[in-house]
Every structure is written in structure tokens, then in C-alpha cells.
Amino acid sequence: MHPKHAVEIDYTHTAEAVHKEHDDRVRIFLKISDYIVKDASFKASGCPRVIAASEALCRLLINVDVETAMNLNEEHIREEMDFHDKNFECVRTPLIALKKALSEFAER
Amino acid sequence: MNYGNASSLHSFGQIARNAYESARGVIAKIIAVSPQEIFFTSGGTESDNIAILGFLKKNFPDGGHLITTQIEHPAVLEVMKELEKHGYDVTYLAPGSDGRVSPKDFKKAIRKDTILASIMWVNNETGMEQPIEEISKIAKENRITLHSDAVQAVGKLKINASLVDMLSASGHKFYAPKGCGFLYVKSGVQISPVMLGGGHERGLRSGTENVPGAVGMATALKLIYDNYSDWRNKIESLKERILDKIYSIPNSHVNGRDAVFSHINVSFRDVSGEALATALDLRGIAVSTASACSSHHGSVKSHVLQAMRLDDWIVNGAIRISLGYDNTENEIDYFLKVLDEEIHRLRNISQG
Numbered sequence: 001m002h003p004k005h006a007v008e009i010d011y012t013h014t015a016e017a018v019h020k021e022h023d024d025r026v027r028i029f030l031k032i033s034d035y036i037v038k039d040a041s042f043k044a045s046g047c048p049r050v051i052a053a054s055e056a057l058c059r060l061l062i063n064v065d066v067e068t069a070m071n072l073n074e075e076h077i078r079e080e081m082d083f084h085d086k087n088f089e090c091v092r093t094p095l096i097a098l099k100k101a102l103s104e105f106a107e108r
Numbered sequence: 109m110n111y112g113n114a115s116s117l118h119s120f121g122q123i124a125r126n127a128y129e130s131a132r133g134v135i136a137k138i139i140a141v142s143p144q145e146i147f148f149t150s151g152g153t154e155s156d157n158i159a160i161l162g163f164l165k166k167n168f169p170d171g172g173h174l175i176t177t178q179i180e181h182p183a184v185l186e187v188m189k190e191l192e193k194h195g196y197d198v199t200y201l202a203p204g205s206d207g208r209v210s211p212k213d214f215k216k217a218i219r220k221d222t223i224l225a226s227i228m229w230v231n232n233e234t235g236m237e238q239p240i241e242e243i244s245k246i247a248k249e250n251r252i253t254l255h256s257d258a259v260q261a262v263g264k265l266k267i268n269a270s271l272v273d274m275l276s277a278s279g280h281k282f283y284a285p286k287g288c289g290f291l292y293v294k295s296g297v298q299i300s301p302v303m304l305g306g307g308h309e310r311g312l313r314s315g316t317e318n319v320p321g322a323v324g325m326a327t328a329l330k331l332i333y334d335n336y337s338d339w340r341n342k343i344e345s346l347k348e349r350i351l352d353k354i355y356s357i358p359n360s361h362v363n364g365r366d367a368v369f370s371h372i373n374v375s376f377r378d379v380s381g382e383a384l385a386t387a388l389d390l391r392g393i394a395v396s397t398a399s400a401c402s403s404h405h406g407s408v409k410s411h412v413l414q415a416m417r418l419d420d421w422i423v424n425g426a427i428r429i430s431l432g433y434d435n436t437e438n439e440i441d442y443f444l445k446v447l448d449e450e451i452h453r454l455r456n457i458s459q460g
Contacts, residue, residue, distance in 0.1 A: 006457040022407040023424040045458030047382040
């Protein structure tokens, strides 16, 4: 509940995802240079798990290459959060925001 | 008190019986009814079930039309849903955006075959008192039996239970032990038991008497109503302080402005109720939220706030703050400081 990455950064890529049914909203900010995610941050409104999942995702993103970032999935986030109840959809929204932020690389 | 069984004839049992019956008398006096009209139960849920199912079983076992509200506690709503599967037709009255059902809507919903209405006295989430006096008048004019789930009213308001035909109450809502409650059934209203056994509580509610529960309820209610003005004034002034703070926070919305004095239901834009409740809990403050994610049910939203047709952010952001007579000015000082800090912090996380 005290995320370190809910901060403003000098970003190059950003995207937002909304889970309408849950009223969750997550924006991911990425600073990418030479195909490496140099920095990552987020802004999120939603339940504690959405905030925690966004924070976990940022921890996973920093200093990885773009391809690794694009291959991150729900299981990686759950592992990082040490939260393994698959019935909670809350971890999905930050991941959707990430995929959108990286969409220009996916098209290549 | 001794450990005698109140249904036993020996002297130990009779001491317990005397305490039990004396408790019945105290409770009856406080809600302005006769002791014979009070039946002890295990709480609000059981009282609601006995009232609705027992009344229908005795008088209208083959179906009919029932009226209730969309904002009832599940102890009534789930019973109604079950009855719909068994030949009963149920009208669920919607509240206005103020959280109150309208007596006019109640009157309009009445049909020739309407046999029973169940309208809560005070809503548990918003604290909004329902217009029971007007609804009671309309029900009487139309010869409809009226039940009220008064779990949030008994111990908070001075109520005249005889306005309704049946009334449910729960001990733990007014500082009695958990697991006890009572049902008021007006003299002349016939109901059948829904649970069979040794015939306790004049055959209506079998099961060995919960003497500590009954005595606890009577003692708690007596303490409350003997000092009613003092502690009501005290809680009202604490609530005023909280509301002043809430109104100073931008983009806040109080859900049910004229709520009973112990309740505040409020939402803060860009702050989920579940996140705020968790943040407050981590700092030693307990509030509740009716909308939260669930492992088995996805996103569970407050049926009460949804029925009030409030915006999504209000429904998802709502927390309920309940005040009790032992809350202090110092606790409110701490709460207001922490509330301000946590809303500020969560909004910083949410606003990009």
C-alpha cells in the first residue's frame, strides 16, 4: 500500500487501461532507450491489488529489454506479488496498459 | 447468573428463567410493546426468516404478492428471492437518490393480492431511516401485514415497534453479545415456526434459551436508553466534526445526507473504498466497504448504492464510518488526520 513507483518520470512511452466493471484505471509510464526499459512508473486507481500489481509490474520492468517486457504475463506479476489466487482479475489491468504502451514494438 | 437451563423445573433453572423473563420485560418496555410479543432468536437473520417465512407458512402457504425494497439486508432479500421460486410474486421498491423509499411508491405497488410487506427501518449501509410511520399507515389501510428489519434502528432510535406487525432486532448492533436477537410479533399476528424442536419460545423458536444473550440485550438496551440524550448528543457532535472535514475535501460525496446519527457513508473520487478501508486499517482504524473484489464473485458492488443509481465512482469509492458511544474526541482527531493523509496519498497514486 506504499508503492515506490507511483511517481512521475521522464517517460518515452505511456498507455492507460481501464477495467470498467471494476472501475480500475492504470496508466503505465516507460522510459525506453536502446530497447531497454530504463525506468517505469504508474498511476492507478482501484483496489489494493490493482495498486500492488502495478507496483510489482514496474519492479519487473526496470532494466529489462523490450522483448522481455512484452513477454511478461499474469503469472510473473502474481509471482512478484506472492499473490496466487487466480480468481482475482485485478492483476490484468496493469498488464493491458503495458502491452498498449509497447504496441509500437509489437508491430515491428 | 447461574448455569441452570431456563426450561428446567429445578431451582437453578428457575433462577435462569426469571432472569430470562425479566430481560424480555425490559426489552418490551423499551420498544413499547408487551413482553408476550417478544421472541428471542439468534439474531437479525433468524428473526427476518421466522417473520417472513413463518407468517407465509401459517397464513398464505400457496403464494401471493409481497412488497419489499431493493436496499434490504440479504437476510430479507435472499428470503424473497427464494419465495419467488415457490409461487410468490415480489415487488422490490427502488429508493430515491437520497436512499429512502417513497410511501407513494409503496402505495402504488399494492395489489389486491398483496399479503405482506417487509421494509427496513434504517438501512445498514447508508444509515437512512425509512418512512415507516407513513408506510405503516398505508399498510393498515390496505390490511397488509408489515414486517420491518429494525436491526440498525433498535439501540439507536427511540422506536415504537407497534407501528409494524413484526420487527427484527440483533443484539450485537447495540453492544449485547454476538449471536442473539429478538423478534417482535404483534398480538394477533399468527405465525408458524420454521425450525422444529422442543417448543421453546411458546413453540415459535425451538432451541435452548440463550440466557446470557437475552440478559445482555436487556442490559445493553437499558444502558443506552437510560442515557440516550447524553450519548446521542456526544456521537452527533463527533459526527459533525467528521462531516465538516469531509465537506472540506474536494470531490467527496456523502451518500445519505440525513443518515442516522451514528452512520456516515461517503465516497472520495479517484479513491477506491477498498483501498481506503485497507489503508485506514493499516493505521488502526476500522471502517467498512460494501463494494470490493472477491475471489469467487469478481467485483462485488453495493446493491444499496447501485439501487440509489449513484455514479460508479461513488459506488466503488464508498466507505461506511460507524460511530459508537465509546469513541472519543482524541480518536476523531487521529481519524481525521489519517483520513486526510490517506486520501491525499491514494489520490497521488491515482492521478497521472
